[in-house]
Amino acid sequence: MSPDVETVIYRRLACAIVARAALDARNGNGHSAEARAWLERNPLAGFLLDGLGYDWQRVRRWVGKLEPLEQPALL
Numbered sequence: 001m002s003p004d005v006e007t008v009i010y011r012r013l014a015c016a017i018v019a020r021a022a023l024d025a026r027n028g029n030g031h032s033a034e035a036r037a038w039l040e041r042n043p044l045a046g047f048l049l050d051g052l053g054y055d056w057q058r059v060r061r062w063v064g065k066l067e068p069l070e071q072p073a074l075l
Helices: 003-027 033-039 043-052 055-066
Strands: none
Touching: 003 033, 003 043, 033 043, 033 055, 043 055
C-alpha cells in the first residue's frame, strides 16, 4: 500500500470517528453524554481533530452550546 493511500485511509477513519461522536453528542441518544465528554476532554479526540485540521477549542465550545441532556446516559 502506498503512503498516500494509507494516509487517505487513516484520514477517513479519523473523520468517521469524529463524525460519529459529533452525531451522538448532538442527538441526545444513550451515547450523548459519553460522546460529549470524549469530544471535550479526551486527548485522542484532540489528536484526531488536530490531524484533520479542526480547532479542538472550537469543537469544545460547540459541545458546550448543545442542548442539555434530559437523560445523561443509559446504563
